[in-house]
Amino acid sequence: MHEAAALPVSRRAEAEGAVRPLEGLGLRVERAGRVLLDIPELRMSGSEITALMGFNGSGKSLLLRVLAGLVQPDAGTVLWAGRPPGRERARRLGFVFQKPVLLRRSAAANIRYALKVAGFPRAEIAGRTEAALASAGLQGLAGSPARVLSGGEQQRLAVARALALEPEVLFLDEPTASLDPGSTLAIEALVAGARGRGTKIVLVTHDAGQARRLAQEILFLQQGRLVERASAGQFFTGPQSEAARAFLEGRIHI
Amino acid sequence: MQDFGSAVWQALGLVASFDRDLLEIVLLSLRVSLTAVLAAGLVGLPLGAVLAVLRFPGSGLLVVLLNAMMGLPPVVVGLVLYLLLSHAGVLGPLNLLYTPTAMIVAQAVLVTPIIAALARQTVADIRGEYREQLQVLGVSRRTEVATLLWDARYSLLTAMVAGFGRAIAEVGAVIIVGGNINHVTRVMTTTIALETSKGNLALALGLGMILLSLTILVNAAVQGLRATAARTAYA
Numbered sequence: 001m002h003e004a005a006a007l008p009v010s011r012r013a014e015a016e017g018a019v020r021p022l023e024g025l026g027l028r029v030e031r032a033g034r035v036l037l038d039i040p041e042l043r044m045s046g047s048e049i050t051a052l053m054g055f056n057g058s059g060k061s062l063l064l065r066v067l068a069g070l071v072q073p074d075a076g077t078v079l080w081a082g083r084p085p086g087r088e089r090a091r092r093l094g095f096v097f098q099k100p101v102l103l104r105r106s107a108a109a110n111i112r113y114a115l116k117v118a119g120f121p122r123a124e125i126a127g128r129t130e131a132a133l134a135s136a137g138l139q140g141l142a143g144s145p146a147r148v149l150s151g152g153e154q155q156r157l158a159v160a161r162a163l164a165l166e167p168e169v170l171f172l173d174e175p176t177a178s179l180d181p182g183s184t185l186a187i188e189a190l191v192a193g194a195r196g197r198g199t200k201i202v203l204v205t206h207d208a209g210q211a212r213r214l215a216q217e218i219l220f221l222q223q224g225r226l227v228e229r230a231s232a233g234q235f236f237t238g239p240q241s242e243a244a245r246a247f248l249e250g251r252i253h254i
Numbered sequence: 255m256q257d258f259g260s261a262v263w264q265a266l267g268l269v270a271s272f273d274r275d276l277l278e279i280v281l282l283s284l285r286v287s288l289t290a291v292l293a294a295g296l297v298g299l300p301l302g303a304v305l306a307v308l309r310f311p312g313s314g315l316l317v318v319l320l321n322a323m324m325g326l327p328p329v330v331v332g333l334v335l336y337l338l339l340s341h342a343g344v345l346g347p348l349n350l351l352y353t354p355t356a357m358i359v360a361q362a363v364l365v366t367p368i369i370a371a372l373a374r375q376t377v378a379d380i381r382g383e384y385r386e387q388l389q390v391l392g393v394s395r396r397t398e399v400a401t402l403l404w405d406a407r408y409s410l411l412t413a414m415v416a417g418f419g420r421a422i423a424e425v426g427a428v429i430i431v432g433g434n435i436n437h438v439t440r441v442m443t444t445t446i447a448l449e450t451s452k453g454n455l456a457l458a459l460g461l462g463m464i465l466l467s468l469t470i471l472v473n474a475a476v477q478g479l480r481a482t483a484a485r486t487a488y489a
Contacts, residue, residue, distance in 0.1 A: 097386070117392065
């Protein structure tokens with residue numbers, strides 16, 4: 001607390017987090033001589049929902065993985081609250097993959113596992129697991145093997161597991177790309193609820209409708225570069241870059 | 255020398271009558287091989303998992319060696335152990351030569367690389383799927399190894415069964431360190447070899463049938479277990 005009090009007011013809220021704000025400096029990823037990501041400076045603070053958008057291969061998912069510490073950039077640094085990523089602090093963020101990765105255990109055991117690893121007190125684990133399952137409408141499936149659940153249920157479980165840890169930041173990589181509209185809305189409700197509890201959301205999506213429904217801020221990437229950063233309202237009414245206009249109009253952009 | 259048909263009949267008679275000597279040999283075989291596989295699993299499973307998870311200087315070479323050791327010639331293992339366990343050997347004072355314990359050690363040495371190599375492959379496969387998720391959860395290396403071993407448990411049974419198949423069918427190593435002593439270290443394979451050479455085909459065939467049946471039974475049991483696990487997507 002003393003440390004936070006010494007900081008300027010504008011930074012005080014951010015300084016309380018272990019991983020916020022997220023920063024990337026001079027990020028560069030190359031594979032076989034091709035530049036996949038080239039972002040000189042990026043800083044994300046606050047707790048709005050940020051959507052990363054762009055064509056296939058624009059580097060959205062890669063940027064998400066780099067920011068989450070899953071991929072080591074060839075050059076540049078990622079900073080979580082001013083410090084490089086570390087295993088202990090990784091527990092303060094959540095990541096949901098397009099194809100959910102569920103352990104070969106029951107739905108409830110998947111959540112218990114995450115809570116246990118994150119170091120939640122033993123006495124709280126059962127209650128938190130129950131609450132997480134209920135939040136995703138999965139209370140009736142607590143004992144079911146996670147991997148026999150439907151695609152929508154699996155992704156809800158993956159999101160509920162991530163949110164059970166009360167992360168400061170939640171990364172979602174096209175979480176609804178293979179889901180039906182009902183499941184998509186259920187995931188979106190979970191995400192919106194998390195934002196309400198103060199979790200910063202960074203979401204990769206191809207779905208402009210989803211970005212419109214959820215996001216307050218849009219980062220538009222093209223060929224590994226950040227070409228546009230705007231509030232959602234501004235982006236959808238008057239995108240500045242030609243690429244973003246083409247994207248929104250559904251044109252193929254070369 | 256008996257003709258084949260009458261040998262088979264006699265063999266079936268021995269098996270059906272639960273011949274005491276036969277039973278003793280079968281039980282010793284099972285005790286030796288199951289103990290060896292258990293010991294090999296205790297070493298081989300964690301070793302395989304650690305090799306699947308950790309990268310350190312020389313880990314690649316270690317994997318190559320491990321895979322090569324899957325084909326260790328039993329007689330060579332038997333010979334080396336014989337030298338170690340014989341009176342002049344380093345482990346001579348333990349007085350283990352020609353005991354079931356020596357046979358267990360020999361089979362465990364043979365089977366550990368098999369279980370470890372198969373476990374490494376199995377765990378590496380499942381790790382490919384889990385790695386990023388576990389990383390995001392902030393899982394330590396130790397917990398990662400334990401998680402992967404647990405979640406691969408049904409696949410790892412197959413590695414254990416492969417090890418058991420090798421152990422129970424092996425003759426070269428146990429005959430050298432066990433000595434095939436009647437009522438002490440006589441197991442199915444060594445008895446089959448001995449009785450065949452003596453022309454006592456009935457006993458040899460009877461044991462052969464039991465050996466085959468046991469192998470089939472163990473495989474069927476594990477396959478059944480895996481099928482059950484597959485239905486719940488735990489395998």
